[in-house]
Amino acid sequence: MNKAHTMLKKRVKKQINKAILVGFLSFSVFACKEDPLPKPNGMLALNYPAANYESFDQSDCPYLFQKNDLGEVQFEKDCSVVISYPDLNGALYLTYRPVQNNIKQLLTDAQKLTYEHVIKADNIVEEKYVNDAKDVYGMFYDVSGNAASQSQFYVTDSTSHFLTGSIYFNAKPNYDSIYPAAAYLKDDIKHLMESLQWK
Template sequence: MKHNLLFYLFLTILVVSCKDDVQPKPKAMLRLDYPMANYAESAIDCPYTFDKNTFSNIKENTDCSLVLDYPMMKGSIYLTYKAVNGNLDTLLVDAQKLSYEHVRKADNIIDQPFVNPEDGVYGMFYEVSGNAASQSQFYVTDSTEHFVTGSLYFYAKPNYDSILPAAMYLQNDIRRIMESLRWKK
C-alpha cells in the first residue's frame, strides 16, 4: 500500500511538472499613434475665432464658452469667454489662481508668455507636469474687450505617465488655438 501511494504521488508530480519552460516577456513600451493634426477655422458665432483640430468636436454654449471634445483621446479642452468690462485685473488674477491651484498635485508648472501684437492677442500658457487634474491651461486677451481661458482635462484619474502622449498632442492643439485666435470686429 505504501509503495502504491508513493507511485501515485510520483506519477502526479511528474504529470503536473511537465509543462513548457517559462519564458520572460520582452520589454516593450506602449505605442500610441495619433493622427496628424489637420486644422480648420472654427465656425462659431462668437466674438473670436481660431483654428481647431478637425478630429475634435465643438460643443458650443450660448455664452460663447466651448468644449473641444477629443473622443479618441478621452479628453477635452474647455474654453470660457468673458467680456472685459473694467475687470481685467480680476480676470487675470482668477485665471492665474486657477492655474496655480494644481500646485499641490503637480510636479512642475511652466508658464510661457504669448504675445501677438499684430492681432492684439496676449496671454499665458501653463504646462503642468505631474498627476494634476489639468495638464495645460491658458488665457488670452486683447486687454480691452475680450478674455478667453482654456483648460485641458481627461476623463480619467490623472496618471501623468499614462496620459503624457495625449497631453503633448493636445498641448500642441492649445498652442495652435492661441496662435490662430483672432478677435472679430
C-alpha cells in the same frame, strides 16, 4: 562477506559520483545565464494622426480660431466652448468673458485656476504669448505631474475680450498613462491659442 561489502561500497560510491556529476552539469547549464537586469522605464507608445487644423467661427461669438478636425465642437450661449476628443478621452474647455473694467480680476482668476494644480503638479512652466498684429496677449502653462489639467492658457486684448483654455481627461490623473494624449492635446491647445483672432 568482506568482498560483498567492498563491492557494495564501490557501487554506492559510483552512484554518489554520478549524482554529483549530474548535479554539477545541471548547475553549470542553469548558472551560465546572464545576470538579470531591471527593465528600463517605458512610456506608453500611442500614435495619433497628424493634426489637420481648420478654421472655426461661431457667428454669434467675438472670436475665431483653428482647431484640430478630430475635435468635436460644442458652443455654449455665453460663447464658451467644449472641444471633445472621444478617441483621447479628453476635451479642451474654453471659457469666454467680456472685459468690463475687471481685467485685473480676470487675470487673477486665470492664474489662480492654474496654480490650484501646484499640489499635484511636479512642475508648471509659464510661456508668455504676445501677438501685437492680432492684439492677442496671454500666457500658456505647461503642467507636468498628476495634476487634473496638463495644459492651460489665457488670452486677452485687455480692453474687451478674455478667454481661458484648459485640457481635462475623463480619467483619474496619472501623468505616465495620459502623457501621449496630453502631449498631443498640448500642441492643439497651443495652436488654438496662437491662431485665435478677435472679431
